[in-house]
Amino acid sequence: MATVYLAGPEVFFADGRALIARKQALARSCGLEPLAGLGKEEMPADKFERGRFISALNENMIRASDFMIANMTPFRGISADVGTAYEIGFMCALGRPVFGYSNDPRHYDARATAEYYHGNVGIAEDGALRADDGQMVEDHAMADNLMLDGGIIARGGIVMRPAGGRVLPAEDLSTFEQCLHAATRYFRSA
Amino acid sequence: MATVYLAGPEVFFADGRALIARKQALARSCGLEPLAGLGKEEMPADKFERGRFISALNENMIRASDFMIANMTPFRGISADVGTAYEIGFMCALGRPVFGYSNDPRHYDARATAEYYHGNVGIAEDGALRADDGQMVEDHAMADNLMLDGGIIARGGIVMRPAGGRVLPAEDLSTFEQCLHAATRYFRSA
Numbered sequence: 001m002a003t004v005y006l007a008g009p010e011v012f013f014a015d016g017r018a019l020i021a022r023k024q025a026l027a028r029s030c031g032l033e034p035l036a037g038l039g040k041e042e043m044p045a046d047k048f049e050r051g052r053f054i055s056a057l058n059e060n061m062i063r064a065s066d067f068m069i070a071n072m073t074p075f076r077g078i079s080a081d082v083g084t085a086y087e088i089g090f091m092c093a094l095g096r097p098v099f100g101y102s103n104d105p106r107h108y109d110a111r112a113t114a115e116y117y118h119g120n121v122g123i124a125e126d127g128a129l130r131a132d133d134g135q136m137v138e139d140h141a142m143a144d145n146l147m148l149d150g151g152i153i154a155r156g157g158i159v160m161r162p163a164g165g166r167v168l169p170a171e172d173l174s175t176f177e178q179c180l181h182a183a184t185r186y187f188r189s190a
Numbered sequence: 191m192a193t194v195y196l197a198g199p200e201v202f203f204a205d206g207r208a209l210i211a212r213k214q215a216l217a218r219s220c221g222l223e224p225l226a227g228l229g230k231e232e233m234p235a236d237k238f239e240r241g242r243f244i245s246a247l248n249e250n251m252i253r254a255s256d257f258m259i260a261n262m263t264p265f266r267g268i269s270a271d272v273g274t275a276y277e278i279g280f281m282c283a284l285g286r287p288v289f290g291y292s293n294d295p296r297h298y299d300a301r302a303t304a305e306y307y308h309g310n311v312g313i314a315e316d317g318a319l320r321a322d323d324g325q326m327v328e329d330h331a332m333a334d335n336l337m338l339d340g341g342i343i344a345r346g347g348i349v350m351r352p353a354g355g356r357v358l359p360a361e362d363l364s365t366f367e368q369c370l371h372a373a374t375r376y377f378r379s380a
Contacts, residue, residue, distance in 0.1 A: 014324025051330030055340020059282075076306050077267030083335035085272040089279030090341075092249075116266050134204025140241030145273035150245020151280075 002187045003033045005062050007088065008071025009081035013170065023176060027069075030180045035061045062087060066187075067096055069179045070152075072144055072159065073103040073170070078116050080144050092151040097186060099179040100152050101160040102143045103168035109139040158182055192377045193223045195252050197278065198261025199271035203360065213366060217259075220370045225251045252277060256377075257286055259369045260342075262334055262349065263293040263360070268306050270334050282341040287376060289369040290342050291350040292333045293358040299329045348372055 006023055010016045027034040041057065044050045062068065068091045075081035080102075091098050104111060109129060113121040117131040124130035129139040142149035143159045152159055160178045162168050168175065196213055200206045217224040231247065234240045252258065258281045265271035270292075281288050294301060299319060303311040307321040314320035319329040332339035333349045342349055350368045352358050358365065 012326045012328070014320075016326075047329060048331045051328075051332050051336035052340045052343060055336050056344060058337060059341065059344075076302065077269065079267065079269075079272040081335070082269040082272055082275040083337040085275035086279035086282075086335070086337040086341060089276035090283040092276075093280040093283035112266065130204075136202045136206075138202070138241075139237060141238045142241050145271070145276070146241035146245050147248060147273040147276040150242045151249065151276060153242060154246060154249075 001031060001033050002066040002183070003035055003064065004183065005035050005065035005068045005087070005091070006071075007062075007068055007084045007091075008073075009075040009084060010071065010170075012075075012081075015171070019171060019173075022173060026173060026177060026180060030184050032180065032183065035065055058087070059090065062090055063094070065091075065096070067091075067157075067183060068098040069176065069183065070098055070100045071102075071176070072100045072148065074111065078111050079108075080148065085145075085148060088148055089151065092155055095155065097155050097183075098152045098157045099160070099183050099186075100143070100148065100157065101175040101179045103162060103170065103172060103175055104143075105161045105163070105165055105167065107139075107141050108144050109137045112137050156186065191221060191223050192256040192373070193225055193254065194373065195225050195255035195258045195277070195281070196261075197252075197258055197274045198263075199265040199274060200261065200360075202265075202271075205361070209361060209363075212363060216363060216367060216370060220374050222370065222373070225255055248277070249280065252280055253284070255281075255286070257281075257347075257373060258288045259366065259373065260288055260290045261292075261366070262290045262338065264301065268301050269298075270338065275335075275338060278338055278341065282345055285345065287345050287373075288342045288347045289350070289373050289376075290333070290338065290347065291365040291369045293352060293360065293362060293365055294333075295351045295353070295355055295357065297329075297331050298334050299327045302327050346376065 010019045024034040070088050072080040120132040129137045140146050149159050160175050200209045214224040260278050262270040310322040319327045330336050339349050350365050352365050
């Protein structure tokens with residue numbers, strides 16, 4: 001049975017525990033063994049040391065996993081949670097597959113234009129897509145920064161996004177389920 | 191001579207080329223060989239394929255580097271650039287040191303409280319730091335998500351932040367220079 005690390009910002013959500021439990025149950029229903037969240041480990045009292053402890057715990061779970069499903073839906077801004085981005089890079093360096101998904105169907109440039117630059121983006125004199133502050137807006141028909149999408153694709157993974165143009169709410173796990181099915185096919189053919 | 195990969199969002203800045211050139215010159219003045227930015231490679235015409243191409247190019251440069259200096263200063267939001275976060279995770283998985291810096295002196299929770307939640311954050315009934323939308327605000331006295339700070343520290347690196355409480359402008363490279371000096375000491379003692 002393949003083990004999967006469920007990466008994503010759900011741990012911060014108000015209803016995070018329930019959502020993670022739903023994701024774990026869905027993974028098990030596909031014959032996958034999910035590793036996610038924290039067990040009953042004794043945590044250090046100091047907040048900084050607790051941060052280091054959780055970091056090491058998560059890295060150990062990633063190393064123990066055959067692959068990763070990463071929730072790349074924008075978190076507190078226009079891009080994926082940076083902890084999830086770190087974990088995708090970590091798994092890609094291990095050479096193992098990552099299946100990413102976002103509940104936001106847009107390319108990065110469309111989202112940055114609409115939500116960060118309020119439409120003030122266009123083709124500049126140098127031919128690049130730039131905002132009115134002169135900054136370049138990455139424009140690679142990808143869900144997020146090219147290191148995330150590119151690294152995932154290079155290892156046989158995919159980045160799933162919803163069809164239909166609408167941003168799905170966080171509790172909608174249909175895009176996550178598409179990753180489960182893609183991963184199941186991947187390991188069946190491997 | 192140790193080779194260093196300079197990770198950060200400068201490639202998107204209006205004055206990015208000049209800033210990267212200044213960082214490269216500073217690295218060389220410390221006896222380090224910087225790998226950063228793009229050469230004169232022939233790029234694919236298709237924007238998606240170009241994204242994959244640049245991703246592979248950057249990963250190859252990371253693999254060719256002895257260590258990384260990563261600009262974790264918040265980019266288009268309250269956290270580090272997600273491409274940089276991916277690269278930090280990638281380097282940490284390779285087991286090589288990362289020296290991170292942010293021109294923002296604040297802990298993540300202070301920045302999220304001020305700039306994303308406009309002050310509406312406090313200790314909730316469960317003892318966690320939560321915003322008024324019920325979401326937990328990470329509170330580990332770290333510059334950003336615990337995976338970034340934790341992963342860097344676990345491999346002998348550090349996360350440098352300015353003293354004095356003021357956010358430094360992007361063109362201020364004093365915190366970057368502190369990373370150069372820390373890295374120089376690291377490789378001298380290694």
